[in-house]
Amino acid sequence: MPLTPTDEILRSAAQGGVGVGAFNVVQLEHAEAIVSGAEAARRPAVLQISENTARYHGALAPIGLATLAIARASSVPVAVHLDHAESADLVHEAVGLGFTSVMFDASRLPYGKNVAATQDVTLYCHARNIWVEAELGEVGGKDGAHAPGVRTDPDQARDFVAATAVDALAVAVGSSHAMLTRDAALDFPLITRLRDAVSVPLVLHGSSGVGDAGLAQAIQAGMTKINISTHLNKTFTQTARTYLEANPDVADPRRYLGPAREAVATEVARLLGLLHGTCA
Numbered sequence: 567m568p569l570t571p572t573d574e575i576l577r578s579a580a581q582g583g584v585g586v587g588a589f590n591v592v593q594l595e596h597a598e599a600i601v602s603g604a605e606a607a608r609r610p611a612v613l614q615i616s617e618n619t620a621r622y623h624g625a626l627a628p629i630g631l632a633t634l635a636i637a638r639a640s641s642v643p644v645a646v647h648l649d650h651a652e653s654a655d656l657v658h659e660a661v662g663l664g665f666t667s668v669m670f671d672a673s674r675l676p677y678g679k680n681v682a683a684t685q686d687v688t689l690y691c692h693a694r695n696i697w698v699e700a701e702l703g704e705v706g707g708k709d710g711a712h713a714p715g716v717r718t719d720p721d722q723a724r725d726f727v728a729a730t731a732v733d734a735l736a737v738a739v740g741s742s743h744a745m746l747t748r749d750a751a752l753d754f755p756l757i758t759r760l761r762d763a764v765s766v767p768l769v770l771h772g773s774s775g776v777g778d779a780g781l782a783q784a785i786q787a788g789m790t791k792i793n794i795s796t797h798l799n800k801t802f803t804q805t806a807r808t809y810l811e812a813n814p815d816v817a818d819p820r821r822y823l824g825p826a827r828e829a830v831a832t833e834v835a836r837l838l839g840l841l842h843g844t845c846a
């Protein structure tokens with residue numbers, strides 16, 4: 567089961583009441599680590615590449631095609647998703663490259679403009695069998711600011727999903743992007759109200775700021791796709807830092823990237839077990 571439609575992975579998880587880990591790929595080692603962790607846990611996973619990462623590399627294709635190649639060689643179902651695209655052109659490019667889904671993020675726009683821009687993207691993507699995630703009620707922290715106060719309104723969420731025909735909805739329920747501590751206080755009753763209001767899977771962004779117990783409770787309350795980026799980057803960088811401090815003369819990057827990749831794979835496997843409810 568190599569590269570698998572995101573729809574297939576998310577639909578069966580939502581039906582089973584379990585979570586799906588969606589982990590961000592910044593460089594090749596991330597993609598290798600995430601697939602290796604998913605294979606160890608025998609769980610599906612979503613590999614996702616953000617517009618910011620495409621900008622960092624100067625283009626989407628090199629990191630996107632490498633990630634797709636790694637996904638195709640996986641022994642467990644793996645999807646490749648474009649994360650936080652604000653550019654419709656980048657969405658078109660991702661679809662052309664073979665990504666299985668996209669997140670179009672027009673949440674900074676006023677409601678009416680968010681609906682209109684998202685509608686255009688869903689029309690384009692659904693004509694090509696591509697799954698679309700959108701965001702309503704901007705999740706804070708995209709520019710480094712911790713803004714956990716924003717909340718998505720369930721009635722507006724219902725209207726938004728009906729108007730745009732999106733396949734999944736990212737909602738603001740108390741988490742915030744790029745948190746280095748895992749102490750965000752989620753609004754669990756709101757998650758349940760949102761789950762009851764919309765028929766599509768809900769997506770938790772900023773999950774790096776949520777502890778293990780909070781993630782498990784968020785899934786019980788109704789979350790399905792759990793986006794984790796910063797938490798794995800902390801693991802990656804801390805492992806490389808420890809190696810470099812102990813071996814200050816090292817020159818070959820494989821010497822410190824290798825252990826960092828291994829540490830991320832181990833943490834991905836642990837998280838997938840947690841999200842699936844198969845470990846404490």
Ligand SMILES: [Zn+2]
Pocket residue numbers: 650705743771772793
């Ligand atoms: Zn996000």
